[in-house]
Amino acid sequence: MTTVTTLQPGPVIDETARLLTEHYVFPETAGQIADLLRRRYAEGAYAVDGAEELASLVTADLQSVNGDRHLSLQYHADEIPEKRGAAVLESIRRDFDTSLGGVPRVELLDGGIAVLVLAPMLFPLEWAAEPVSAALSLASRAGAMILDLRANRGGDPDTVALVCSHLLDKRTHLNSMFWRDGERTEQSWSQPHVPGSRFGGSKPVYVLTSSHTFSAAEELAYDLQQLGRAVVVGERTRGGAHPRDGWTVHPHLEASIPVGRAINPVSGTNWEGTGVLPDIPCPAEDALERAHTLARARLAD
Known part of the structure; x- marks a missing residue:
């Protein structure tokens, strides 16, 4: 239920600036942006009188310094919980329930090629482990696999690791995260065992991307590409590599602040700002047909 709450921009700006200074992964940039907001x-x-309009104005300023697309002031029509990070979880639960757990489509194409649509998100692992593993296990007998991430807007790095684990034969270092909190680095690895059947590390894999593919979905494409495990087909992705957390700064506003940055063990960098560059560039609407053609040719060889 939507409620009407009086908007006082001053406290929202003060709290957003404070959170930036304390938590943003780039401390020097945080100071610049906080000063900009106050100015x-x-x-x-x-x-302005409306929280949605304020969110739009503040987000434009937050992203104006270094173009970080994970840095934003997010508007929620319904009142949001005060607990850190709870607003996003509450807002995406309905998407999870109406998308078969984030795998709305599994199909076998001509030539024994499986297509898995992972959308609209790679949901938190504690939610997604069962449906994602079931879909990957079902497709494991295919001769080749196409992962469609064209409509995927991000999600949980642990779910990225789960998907990669089904597509690799041995435990593999996928990514590292440098966290502002404590200035520590945390490594992400594929798992030696997976629920159900493993597709394995030798059969062809293709990943479809679009200009809307974002965040953790980009990590999945980037990790597999850097490992030489998959061919990326489609468009350059949006370019957001910084994991974020959320703080409620008003009953309808959440400050989304990146608290870490990705470091790929192969490239030594990430896809922030540049996006993931496809191996086979083509319009997103043509990517499935292109990947299917490539897979059939590969299997024929």
């Missing part, structure tokens, strides 16, 4: 507020740039 813009003093100039009257945020003198």
Whole structure:
């Protein structure tokens, strides 16, 4: 149920600036952006009555310094919980329930090639482990696999690792995360055992991308590409490599702040700002047909 809550931009800006300074993965940039927000507020740039309009204005300023697309002030029509990170979990639960757990389509194409659509997100592992593993296990007998990430807007790095685990034969270092909190690095590895049947590390894999593919979906494409495990087909992705957390700063507003950055063990960098560059560039709407043709040719050889 939507409620009407009085908007006072000042406290929202102050709290967002404070959270930036304390948690943003790039401390020097955090100071610059916090100063910008305070200056813009003093100039009257945020003198609006609606929370949705304020979110749009503040997000534009948050992203104006270094183009970090995970850095935003998010508007929620319904009142959101105060608990850290709870707003996003609450907002995506319905998507999980109406998308078969994030795998809305599994299909076998001509030539024994399986297509798995992973959308609209790679949901938290504690939710997604069962449906994602079931879909991958079902497709494991195919001669080749196409992972369709064209409509995937991100999600959980642990779910990325689960998918990769089904497509590799041995435990493999996938990615590392440098966290601002404690200045520590945390490694992500594929798992030596998976639920159900494993597709394995030798049969062809193709990953479909679009300009909408974002965040953890980009990590999945990037990890498999850097390992030489998959061919990426489609469009350059959006370019967001910083894991984020969320803080409620108003009953309808959540400050989304990146708290870490990805470091790929093969490239030594990530896809932030550049996106994942496809191996086979083509319009997103043509990517499935192109990948299917490539897979059939590969299996014929």
